[in-house]
Amino acid sequence: MKSKQTASRKRPSVAEALAQEIFSGEYQPGDFVPREIDLCERFALNRSAVRSDLRQLVDAGIIERISGHGSKVREYSEWNILDAQVTEWMTRYAAPNPGVQREILAFRLDVEPYVAMTAAKHATAHDLVAIEEAFNGMGSDLDDPDSHNSGRLHSDYDIAFHVAIFKATHNIVWSQLSHILRPSILLLIETSNVSADDPAESLERHRLLMESIRARRPRDAFRASQAVLAGTASALGLEIPDTPLGHSAELLSET
Amino acid sequence: MKSKQTASRKRPSVAEALAQEIFSGEYQPGDFVPREIDLCERFALNRSAVRSDLRQLVDAGIIERISGHGSKVREYSEWNILDAQVTEWMTRYAAPNPGVQREILAFRLDVEPYVAMTAAKHATAHDLVAIEEAFNGMGSDLDDPDSHNSGRLHSDYDIAFHVAIFKATHNIVWSQLSHILRPSILLLIETSNVSADDPAESLERHRLLMESIRARRPRDAFRASQAVLAGTASALGLEIPDTPLGHSAELLSET
DNA sequence: ACGCTGGCATATGTAGAACATTTCGACAAG
DNA sequence: CTTGTCGAAATGTTCTACATATGCCAGCGT
Structure with missing residues (x-):
């Protein structure tokens, strides 16, 4: 040697x-x-x-x-x-200080429904495959929880799911911005593990989001994404209505 | 020395x-x-x-x-x-290829009204000073067009104006994202110089946006920002209604 | 006593040489 | 035709020497 x-x-x-x-x-x-x-x-x-x-x-x-x-x-x-x-x-x-972490999460809550909306318009078949594969990974993790560390794998699929949606916008800025999802997703998962959030319900919300994108229904995707975020963000004590999306979401639902 | x-x-x-x-x-x-x-x-x-x-x-x-x-x-x-x-x-x-440039501009059209909306909620007196100074620079440039190169200085103030709004959100992600404004703003200015866009009207649209933020009226800021973007983006042949904001903007105006 | 100045110690910045590693292609043996 | 080996060429790594910037402080003059 x-x-x-x-x-x-x-x-x-x-x-x-x-x-x-x-x-x-x-x-x-x-x-x-x-x-x-x-x-x-x-x-x-x-x-x-x-x-x-x-x-x-x-x-x-x-x-x-x-x-x-x-x-x-x-x-x-x-x-x-x-x-x-x-x-x-x-x-x-x-993250070294919770302030930065919270601001990133706030940004995510602001834009992710928009991203889902845009993805529902521009997603190709290839994008849908990526989204579905990530979703199936989340599901299999629920059905067959590994004994050693289930959350670890689940977070990877969760990240892949949301990143795939960002890339489905076919916009270079959104695609590259998907990086900042990772820290906040992990934060949400860790917190939701502590809180009594039903994994099955969370999975169902993700499924609805995926189906909305597949069906090319931007407004449904917008609301479904909000539901996904709200489900876990509430555990952090963050108020969705405080974000701009809160207002526009209500308006969207009236149509 | x-x-x-x-x-x-x-x-x-x-x-x-x-x-x-x-x-x-x-x-x-x-x-x-x-x-x-x-x-x-x-x-x-x-x-x-x-x-x-x-x-x-x-x-x-x-x-x-x-x-x-x-x-x-x-x-x-x-x-x-x-x-x-x-x-x-x-x-x-x-930019080496127009595709990237257009995608960045599309991103900007997507999010900037949102940013203006958020800025109207969180802007401090210090932020308003920065916005106003940049706006005054744009105005003085219009009144007293330098003989050598007027567009050069104007673009600096234009960029400073929009960057100040991004920073007024007091969100670290939006603040740091203000970088990507520069290329698209320069592109818009170059194109609008070619087209017959009235500088006075553009300035007035910027003024309305500034006033909306100062008055803490998020929805007005949202629409004012859209007006600013639409005024120059139309010269590029880009269709605003194609963006998600197009829909929500209509809905917002109905309230 | 106060303040300026020059030089010394320390730490980062830059230049250059020497050697290690990876890649690809040529070439000969099987 | 395939495969193994060698070698040229380029990037990767390490090391030494010197250049520059900063802070401190003694020394000097006012």
């Missing part, structure tokens, strides 16, 4: 470790992370590798590098939450 | 030059850009700098690096248009 010790895993990944420490609150906005040389020693890496990883955090807007001084953690509001890497870290480790 | 020659420009910036060539269509999806060594020679830089710049393009999703082979331009749909750097390049150089 080669003399490298990389056999275990590719790299310790400084960015990953630092991200975990920052997300867990060990380093808070305004704090300075250890300097490059210390990170080199700690992870047994050269400076180039460390700097490369630090640049990831800079691109994510998480840290700010001050020449000749150090790397400072930036305010949460300055983090680039549209970056796919950031949302991935938010799913793996919980 | 400092001894730096930054007055002209900091660096030749390989990323900037390559981006221009890619956006102009000189390199198209599937093509391979010159290899690192050639870029080093062409820009008189070392490999570290070239690779650093190439990584920018990778993060933007514009190119894909294949180990031992080269750097390939990716499909337009894979470009990360949520990246601020990409939208900046789209404003400086035109």
